[in-house]
Amino acid sequence: MAVLMAQLRTELRVMARNGEQLLLIVIIPMALLLFFGNVDVLPTADQPAVDFLVPGIIALAVMSTAMVSLGIATGFERQYLVLKRLGATPLGRSRLVLAKSLAVVIIELVQLAAICVVSLAMGWSIESTTWLLLVGAAALGTFAFAGLGLILAGRLRAEVNLAAQNGLYLFLLLTGGMIIASSALPGPLESLSRALPAANLADALRQAVGEEGLYGSSAWVILAAWALVAPLAAARVFRWE
Amino acid sequence: MSTSADHALEVHDLVVRYGKTVAVDGLSFHVRSGSVLVLLGRNGAGKTSTIEVCEGFRRAEAGRVRVLGLDPATHRAALNRHMGVMLQGGGIYPSARVGETVAHYCTLYGAGVQPNAVLERIGLAALRSRTWRTLSGGEKQRLSLALALCARPSIAFLDEPTSGVDLDGRREIRSIIHDLAADGCAVVLATHELDEAERCADDVLILDRGRVAAMGPLATLRQPETRFRLSTPVDPSVFTDSLGFSVQRDGEDYVVTGSAATETIATVARVAGEHQATVVDVRAGAQRLETLFHRLTEETL
Secondary structure, eight states, X not given: OHXXXXXXXXXHHHHHHOHXXXXXXXXXXXXXXXXXXXXXOSOOTTSOHHHHHHHHHHHHHHHIIIIIIHHHHHHHHHHTXXXXXXXXXXXXXXXXXXXXXXXXXXXXXXXXXXXXXXXHHTTOOOTTOOHHHHHHHHHHHHHHHHHHHHHHHTTSOHHHHHHHHHHHHHHHHHHSSSSSOGGGSOHHXXXXXXXXXXXXXHHHHHHHTTOOOSSTHHHHHHHHHHXXXXXXXXXXXXXXX | OOOSSXXXXXXXXXXXXXXXXXXXXXXXXXXETTOEEEEEEOTTSSHHHHHHHHHTSSOOSEEEEEXXXXXXXXXXXXXXXXXXXXXXXXXXXXXXXXXXXXXXXXXXXXSOOOHHHHHHHHTOGGGTTSBGGGSOHHHHXXXXXXXXXXXXXXXXXXXXXXXXXXXXXXXXXXXXXXXXXXXXXXXEEEESOHHHHHHHOSEEEEEETTEEEEEEEHHHHTOEEEEEEEOSOOOTHHHHTTTOOEEEEETTEEEEEEESOHHHHHHHXXXXXXXTOOEEEEEXXXXXXXXXXXXXXXXXX
């Protein structure tokens, strides 16, 4: 346990010292929530903008932490031989993966708490939220995005991985139903979006906060498939150095 | 080298390949507990590949390796508790501070080593709040060595430990290596730096293209000899055929090497005189490791 906690502390400390990661996992989701929650530019009909935004911002937070933050950090740890050096200690792969997973979960809980507090202050109606569904969707999203992040981190050079993660983040932010509803996308893009984890996570989270969602149970099925396949693929292709 | 049963490391017929390239070709050696083996060789000679197989980072194509009696390919977890490792470079989070990195590794190894004691021993106590990325090259090397000490190792693999380190730092690293050996740790050290090797080694293994070019106790390898440098072209056979000396071309000169016996000096001087060869330099005594290394590794070029 002491070994696991030591590695977890290191993971959190390293993440906290990385300014780019803080920007990604805290500042961007909050800035988008505050901006689009207060500026009436989203086509949300008679629904309050904040009610539309909260599930999408939670999805964005999950994607930022589980995919981009984890993926970029792991890519650089490969390049700097940090993973290799840890591999020569009694830590072991399973405790390393567990420590990284716990770090992601802790940060997501902090993100979720911060998003809830800010959203409530902006008038979000929390009453219809089914927390079990929300946590379940976030957990599936975490597995799916962590798998995607580690596939890139485990195969690409750190700088290429950095660019790829940021590019994928931007693409999924725009097409993942987080800020702009997937139904507003052009036909082929909507079809593509519907097959990817981001839009399905956002949709599942919409259902968790009491909205109807666009995809019904298929969002959960597709998200669960990503949550299964992406980590398995990552485990298969990941190179430790 | 000893053949007693106290071998911390045993390597038999090790073969490592990268695709069609053979990096290590049938290498066998052993290292005693409490001794320092220095692996020497040019780039690509197979030093790091050999060490990485012993550390469990890399699988061997063939051969048998036992570290502290365990196969590193199958018992890596057990081995990691007793093995100190210093990578050729990197291995540390750039934003991690010196003190917290040492404390982290002391906890990971759980060997009861006090972080402050390691920092004092390695001379980094004053830098404990500095991050890795702000350290000089030599300080990074010392921190990397410090992490190996956190294991209180029974065997330590040190890859280029003095690379980029200043003179005081080198002296300190040599002292730590001697202390490790004095405590019973087997130290395997790979380096390009022949002066360092002469100062640290109990035994030396010179690798050339994945094979043993020379191996043995440092004192034996450095056996005394006499070297004549002749500036006049001579037929090498006048020294080699009946007299048994070796002759090598070195630039425009010829170098005749024989034993350190007094008769050698008289004989070479006589034969050189008979062939009107001009002797420009005579040296007698223990061989420098550098001389031996260049002779052994250049002969096969």
